[in-house]
Amino acid sequence: MTSKRHEELGLSDEQVLSMYEMMLLARKIDERMWLLNRAGKIPFVVSCQGQEAAQVGAAMALNTKEDYLLPYYRDIGLVLGFGMSATDLMMQGFARAEDPNSGGRQMPGHFGQKKNRIVSGSSPVTTQLPHAAGIALAAKMEKKNFVTLVSFGEGSSNQGDFHEGANFAGVHNLPVIFLCENNKYAISVPIEKQLACDKVSDRAIGYGMPGYTVDGNDPLAVYEAVKNASDRCKNGEGPTLIETVSYRLTPHSSDDDDSSYRSKEEVEEEKKKDSIHTFSKYLKEMNVLTEEKENEMLDKIRQIVDEATEAAENAPYADPESSLKYVYADKDGEV
């Protein structure tokens, strides 16, 4: 990280600063969720920590006003990039009626917000890949020039729906980006027990699409890969598989105790590569960021997170009877 890599990618200092700020915001929202969980205020957290660089790098490479996003449960960085607010995220953490994702119906991490083209997702992993192909197919049929990005974990890349979704996109040459956020674990199961190939991106050739593996702790590398993939989409060259390699810095979720299956040393070693630190260091080395600016950012973020938390904490739950709503169109509003 000695030359101004971001300039080579066509990113201004301002842009990389906002990149960093969004990574920080994602991290700080996540950290607050854990505090709230440990304080007994929210029953469940699932984290983005360790994947912020990949998520924010990807979001910044897209047209977040037109493109479609099918995120998975860790993608705080991506949904922030697509316009979800800290308050929205806290509303879902607290399962409030105002949660734009589901009105408190789904667990945290089940994103969906139509106005921002964030497509509603479920818990069974990998079902969103065929959906992404379907949306990209619609784009092609309707001759729209937007890109669809779908993300998922490396464990999830072993589900049949990965294969079927990627194959469909390959055969129909669809404008979709498959973003595999490889964090080396699927809950407790390490990557060696999930797949036998060297890289998840080795699978791309099987679908007639290019596959790339990039450093998931480097937002610029991810930005570049996603940018290129997006260009391919827009040029009618079809789908791309991108694997971002980083590490899950937290336990799988607030219900998990990771000490039973991995060592503290391993986690400490990986923390050294944490993008929040390494990207901060890069920006400082490039004289884009100063200690002072960073502290300002942190203050601003703290305030945003405080306000979001307070708003959500004070917001009401949905009415119990409202659980009867929205099963079918014609029952809308009926209780």
Place this chain on the structure above:
Amino acid sequence: MTSKRHEELGLSDEQVLSMYEMMLLARKIDERMWLLNRAGKIPFVVSCQGQEAAQVGAAMALNTKEDYLLPYYRDIGLVLGFGMSATDLMMQGFARAEDPNSGGRQMPGHFGQKKNRIVSGSSPVTTQLPHAAGIALAAKMEKKNFVTLVSFGEGSSNQGDFHEGANFAGVHNLPVIFLCENNKYAISVPIEKQLACDKVSDRAIGYGMPGYTVDGNDPLAVYEAVKNASDRCKNGEGPTLIETVSYRLTPHSSDDDDSSYRSKEEVEEEKKKDSIHTFSKYLKEMNVLTEEKENEMLDKIRQIVDEATEAAENAPYADPESSLKYVYADKDGEV
């Protein structure tokens, strides 16, 4: 085909003759089935025609007294190799009580015969791939040194179960051979609309296993590939994906009219590569086979097929009430 390729592979003249004879037998059984179907005697046929070389080549490379086979519906050549008789095959064609595959419960082409380690299969394609991994896992757990071969079409290689089965075998380094019989069509859908990769074997790397594409009209090439894969299995080196490329010479089944989706010219062109002719030619060029011997073979086979047909035609159906049997172990024999 000028040098004695079969000798280089360690195959004697006798062995290649019996290879050819088994290919011929498969073809002749299949042809008879069509005649019987057109005569209104059996309601359904699904063919091996065009895939005999791949099937018989594969069978001859295995230890058919110990290895396990999970065939698909076209695999007359493979099940013959594993010990199923022409009469057995005719019994299933006629849906007779004596059909060893299912007692007339399943359609023709749904093979299964425990005494010959031919594992019972269903109609939904590709479910047999995880089963094969399970059998190979059992072999590994029980420290048995047999090989499991599972076959399927190239269309079927797009099902989720292909991915999940192959991945499981890769991760657990299991002694299994995945044999994809690529005949260029899945019913009416040509291979370009099934997959976007150049070769089905391109998918192997995604499972950490080697992948090979061989001429499916050349039984020696298939023999060699399967033999090597079997050696790998026995040496604890894990699974292999083999793709045999040939062509489906008949309509998909007796219910299909292929003229709606492919030209006569295309079929005629492919018939020139039909292994029954090309291998016969090779054997004659090598002075292993003579016109006379071939006619003897054909006579013998005709007699076998005649006798099998007659036996099956005269055999009874299962009792109607017997359809209540064998739902559970404890209901065996109860009606």
Place this chain on the structure above:
Amino acid sequence: MAVISYIQAVNAAMREEMEKDEKVFILGEDVGEKGGVFKATEGLYQEFGEERVLDTPLAESAIAGVGIGAAMYGMKPVAEMQFADFIMPAVNQIISEAAKTRYRSNNDWTCPITIRAPYGGGIHGALYHSQSVESLFSHVPGLKIVMPSTPYDVKGLLKSAIQDEDPVLFFEHKRAYRLVKGEVPDEEYTLPIGKADIKKEGEDITVISYGLCLHFAMEAAEKLEDEGISTHILDLRTVYPLDQEAIIEAASKTGKVLLVTEDNKEGSLMGEVSAIIAEHCLFDLDAPVQRLAGPEVPAMPYAPTMEKYFMMNPEKIEKAIRELAQF
């Protein structure tokens, strides 16, 4: 009014909806150039082009899943499962995704997909080309399941299914495809999903059925008419959610109810119909609610002897009605 076959009604409904609405498209195995293995999509590829009649790779979870994605975007996909038996790999997409999209997003996202599949036996299809799969789904809020018996119902209901704002499973009896013919108006019409239909008025016995069995029941009823047994026949048409009102009314009318399905009995949706009657009509019943169904075996065998033994037919229904009349 033209007389057309059941499968022609399927074809006509799709053609009309595709002509009317550019967002309607078809995807499935062999639906394109070949026009489907049963010819349900015949001519559509030629008329609307390969962009609106897509031959998909052999992968049902993708057929459903890609359709679901397109539907969430705002298209109106009509997905074909080549046989109902092969819907199994798509169950996760249908139950976890299509059925729950509207609910889980608090009405933000919707999934207006239609999934068609030929079901049922009596065509030498054996275990995996003969199954009735409706009971697998007739328990999943968010889905609607339509199983019409006549060309008139097929056309009107398939058009409604395609227009519906929610996911609809549309099961067509494959033996009815060419066997069953009927009149269909020349002008456009649709029929309401969720409504059962009285196919024959009668006084002594109520038969409730759907799909091909409905015709067997009509045949049986006709014969019994001569013996002086008058049968009232209700066609469920939509098997989920059930038209409770119509069921209660039909059951109460005669007090003797026979439920007929080709599916095996235990756990079939006829259990639910019986339960509705037991809940609402107990004191109107003159005899226990009877269910006539297939045997408790995994699926229909191939050999004609065994297939016939399993399969529903008019004679079995006739016998059951007669017994109930004598109760």
Place this chain on the structure above:
Amino acid sequence: MAVISYIQAVNAAMREEMEKDEKVFILGEDVGEKGGVFKATEGLYQEFGEERVLDTPLAESAIAGVGIGAAMYGMKPVAEMQFADFIMPAVNQIISEAAKTRYRSNNDWTCPITIRAPYGGGIHGALYHSQSVESLFSHVPGLKIVMPSTPYDVKGLLKSAIQDEDPVLFFEHKRAYRLVKGEVPDEEYTLPIGKADIKKEGEDITVISYGLCLHFAMEAAEKLEDEGISTHILDLRTVYPLDQEAIIEAASKTGKVLLVTEDNKEGSLMGEVSAIIAEHCLFDLDAPVQRLAGPEVPAMPYAPTMEKYFMMNPEKIEKAIRELAQF
């Protein structure tokens, strides 16, 4: 007799069977070093090694399918689905393969697999970690479905499931895991699959239920005893195929029947139970058969307000019993 929890009974049953029979092995997600996300397999990896307690890739169709292959070979796999909700991708393997292996091969091949999965709500699991999935399978000949309520039943029935020569789905209520405790004999025992069990004798009202709801019913019954309402409680234990004899006997005994399930009502297996009663006990009934169940929505929401609204509890059952008593 030791007092153990529901989940300890699950764990003990597997341990005993693994000790006894080398062919028994476990496969699933996180079942190894971590001992399962609920700790059902705790200690087994350490005791039996990674060859008999396999962490699989995240792929349910393979977990089921590989298990099925191994079972066909002659092993005794115990496959875990991490949540019952995630059994959906494995439906094809379970329904098309496991259930039909014996039948389709005319008894030549068999499939002695056990598939365990935690089901049920009340644990802030929301739509996809709370579902009851039994009704999806309680219609498939070839399968058996066990849903025990007590540690005693869990242990005896899970051992029987593992020993069974046919595929068994074994659904464990995840809220019962630590909530429910009970006595279990020190010596080895098994319990018969297919037999319901009277958990409480009573005279006025018959409640039929299973799983966690059974306990809610017991609580309600205890309270009502003071009011002079005597409740007879039948625990189905095996929900497919149903123990018809026990159902008929229990229903006939009081003539007033309440069926309780946490699942949504339409199409739930309680419809079948009601239909069995309607077929066999019509003239013994003093009131319509009542079903108490979850609302007709796709699954249980997350927010505590809505979850509570959906979830079954003793108060709802108490109210329903009281109403039925007053009928």
